[in-house]
Amino acid sequence: MRVAIVDDEMLARALLRECLARHDDVEIVAECANGFEAVKAIAELEPELVFLDIQMPRLDGFEVAELIGAKTRLIFVTAYDQYALKAFECHALDYLLKPYSEQRFDQALAHARAHRVPAAAIETVLREAAARALPLARVLIRDGARVQVIPVDSIDYIEAQDDYVSIRSNGKAWLKSQRLGELETQLDAHKFLRVHRSYLLNIDCLSRIEPATRDSHVAILNDGTRIPVSKSGYQKLRLLER
Structure with a gap:
């Protein structure tokens, strides 16, 4: 599986690399520190799966998701639970809440391999999340x-x-x-x-x-x-x- 990592924090990218290194069938084809880099890399390299942070400078994760299109599979990785509803509206495969355990990460990757998110997992996150529908800036x-x-x-x-x-x-x-x-x-x-x-x-x-x-x-x-x-x-x- 060809994977891209997008996060403005170096330590967060390093943790994702470490988690992915335990899976022999995964190849990291791109690692980006901001949304502009991500849009360019994803367009050129066409990874199968993107681990995408939400709060980033210049372009946030939802803006990246809009620009790369629906065909790219996404797992959002963030420290904020209030964006979960919007993430699933973007057809995200999963929503990893920082800090996450190895077990939770492996579960998210398994969801991506199966091309689906268990309904119970979505319902749990949505119950905890608050929707924030603010006008575009x-x-x-x-x-x-x-x-x-x-x-x-x-x-x-x-x-x-x-x-x-x-x-x-x-x-x-x-x-x-x-x-x-x-x-x-x-x-x-x-x-x-x-x-x-x-x-x-x-x-x-x-x-x-x-x-x-x-x-x-x-x-x-x-x-x-x-x-x-x-x-x-x-x-x-x-x-x-x-």
């Missing part, structure tokens, strides 16, 4: 082995384009493979408003609203960009004025 866009990080505060608007979204930020447009409705649920609803079925608008970038025809309106942004506004979108914007 940044949007990640993968371009091959490169990663573009866009702070949410810098986004002017987002436009739907079939199965993609075009994210407009600092005068540039970035294409991301994601549905507009899905991204909408991940952003701060007090900051991003669905003004049209194809547009999400950062209300901080709104300059004014003008009539386009007798029954339609258009949003004028601070840079002069014109965004169509549906009837329901106009009602939402009117509510902001109150």
Whole structure:
């Protein structure tokens, strides 16, 4: 089994190496100290299994999981139990809570070999974990082995384009493979408003609203960009004025 280790702490990586060394069928093909290194290494080396820390600088474990895609099998390794629910929503095979014993590590590796997590193990962790659904602070866009990080505060608007979204930020447009409705649920609803079925608008970038025809309106942004506004979108914007 080809394995990658991702953790910003050297001692944590050393412990994983030691645990994996006891298994003759495991080959460590990559060892990464941050999320950017991990995304590049996983794209190039295609390990079968990744032991992934969650709290890391630059890119955290969930952002790495988003960028590498669902085909890569993951075991999250962290000192924090509150992320367990989100980890299993990412289809993690297991969730190792630091400090873990050799027996618990071997159990997680056995789960990975079997391609499944016992239901009882998931239920136990979920009962102990608290879900923390916070709005995104940044949007990640993968371009091959490169990663573009866009702070949410810098986004002017987002436009739907079939199965993609075009994210407009600092005068540039970035294409991301994601549905507009899905991204909408991940952003701060007090900051991003669905003004049209194809547009999400950062209300901080709104300059004014003008009539386009007798029954339609258009949003004028601070840079002069014109965004169509549906009837329901106009009602939402009117509510902001109150």
